[in-house]
Amino acid sequence: MNFKRAILSAVLVWVLGVSAYTGSFFIHLMDDPNLQANLVLTFALIPSAILGAGLYYRSGLKSNGFKLGTLMFLIAMLLDALITVPVFIIPEGGSHLSFFGDPGFWFIAVEYILTVGLYWRFKVFTRSRKLFR
DSSP: OOHHHHHHHHHHHHHHHHHHHHHGGGSOOSSOHHHHHHHHHHHHHHHHHHHHHHHHHTTSOOOOHHHHHHHHHHHHHHHIIIIIIIIIIGGGTOOHHHHHTOHHHHHHHHHHHHHHHHHIIIIIIHHHHHHTO
């Protein structure tokens, strides 16, 4: 696994996710702005994770996508702990525990890992198997 490329991909996905989450607060469509932001992030994460996975695999790497997705999520989780929670959550009265203890956070984690893993399965793994037939 190319860790430098994985970190760059994960940072890109994290920046896109945080941007979608915070940007959703500027458009009021729902009564609950936090629910709206989480829904926006849930939908924005899929193309963002695909973009990040595509960036990682574009140089011909074939690392297992589920392992890559897990590593990318762990990098995003570290960035959340160091930046997102202190800058956005704690000033609003939240905490690291409330952020990481939220079931929505873990739903998004599973979505992230599955998206990268399925990208690998259908775009990278399948293609590489066809080459050897």
